[in-house]
Amino acid sequence: MLKYINILAVRKIFAVVIIFTGINAVAQDSISYETDILVGAEIDTAYLEMLKGKRVAIVGNQTSMVGDEHMVDHLLQLGIEVKKVFAPEHGFRGKEDAGKKINDGLDAKTGLPIMSLHGRRKKPTTEDLFDVDVVIFDIQDVGARFYTYISTMHYVMEACAEQNKDFIVFDRPNPNGHYVDGPVLKEGNESFIGLHPVPIVHGMTIGEYAQMINGEGWLKNKVKCNLKVVKCQNYQHSDFYKLPVKPSPNLPNMSSIYLYPSLCLFEGTQVSIGRGTDKQFQLAGSPFNSTGEYKFTPVPKPGASKPKHNGEECKGYDLSSFGDAHMRDVAVLYMKWIVEFYKNSSDKEHFFRKDGFFRLLTGDRSIQKMIVESKSAEEIAATWKDEIVEFKKMRSKYLLYTDFE
Secondary structure (H helix, E strand, O other), rough: HHHHHHHHOOOOOEEEEEEEEEEEOOOOOOOOOOOEEEEEEHHHHHHHHHHHEEEEEEEOOOOEEEEEEEHHHHHHHHHOOEEEEEEEEOOOOOOOOOOOOOOOOOOOOOOOOEEOOOHHHHHHOOHHHHHOEEEEOOOOOEEEEEOOOOOOOOOOOHHHHHHOOEEEEEEEOOOOOOOEEEEOOOOOHHHHHHOOEEEEEOOOOOHHHHHHHHOOOOHHOOOEEEEEOOOOOOOHHHHHHHHOOOOOOOOOOHHHHHHEEEEEHHHHOEEEEOOOOOOOOOEEEEEOOOOOEEOOOOOOOOOOOOOOOOOOEEEEEEEEHHHHHHHHHHOOOHHHHHHHHHEEOHHHHHOOOOOOHHHHHHHOOHHHHHHOOOHHHHHHHHOHHHHHHHHHHHHHHHHOOOOOO
């Protein structure tokens, strides 16, 4: 913990958070967010000429906003012929549970068909795109490999490449774009929560990531789509950017977004991270854990209709203050939490899900093995150090903005 104590020493103390290895005083500072950043969707002059006279489809959800106006409505008012909308996980309005299959439908306001890419298909068919010239991707990402919007983008890019359709990304800042960390996904561990050989935290915007998918030949048969990226203005990777709309039902605030890459690993275990509470991805607890002073009981809520340990009291920790104040400064995949929870579990046999979900989240078979063998968080993190160095070399070819180092 010495690294983190050094960070905290320069701060005034306003709050106390209990961390698993002891009590550490941490500051709950106010974060100064960049307010002059313009997302790609806001820069009409950069894309209107590309869309004039074209039939357009939009891959979007509740985050596809231009100020207070949805991108669909914005383009229609600009006279662009929008034919349909494709919706990712959580649906067009972003209210559905994680992993829930979404059906096709109609947008109540515009009457446009909404075609789900998280139901019977994940990739647009020839029939889906027959009346489309251009597909726009405008969704806020959070910069973690297992956040499925980048997988949706992969399959849409692939369909556009195969069917000779233009693909345009309206770029948005990555709130976790200030660092790169975690194991790189290994061959044989691919799934919809991880398609590419990248670390858990890749440190790229959605537009930069699209360029990497195209440039590295990761689409089927190494096809390349006709890709254009409408860049953000006044953004660099070290900037603080506060998301104006929550990107999915269980990421309600910036604390949850900063904690998400580290806490999401618990989704492959018996530990709850607060689904079914009002502090989603800000808590960690389990009925099989005896340490910690915080208790919570998950119950069904919008976006979590069947939460883990539904109705059972979980004991653990409230990390919301730590996420708010310091997760940005820590800037690593914080493995100590999951190591300590396994160590303290009264039911180690069932700590990891039996379906292999933890392996898919980490993208590496060795991580679970090292935790079971009582390796320290530092020892585990050291195993991907060289991988990160190599990934950063590849990543540098596709960056559109000044990097954090």
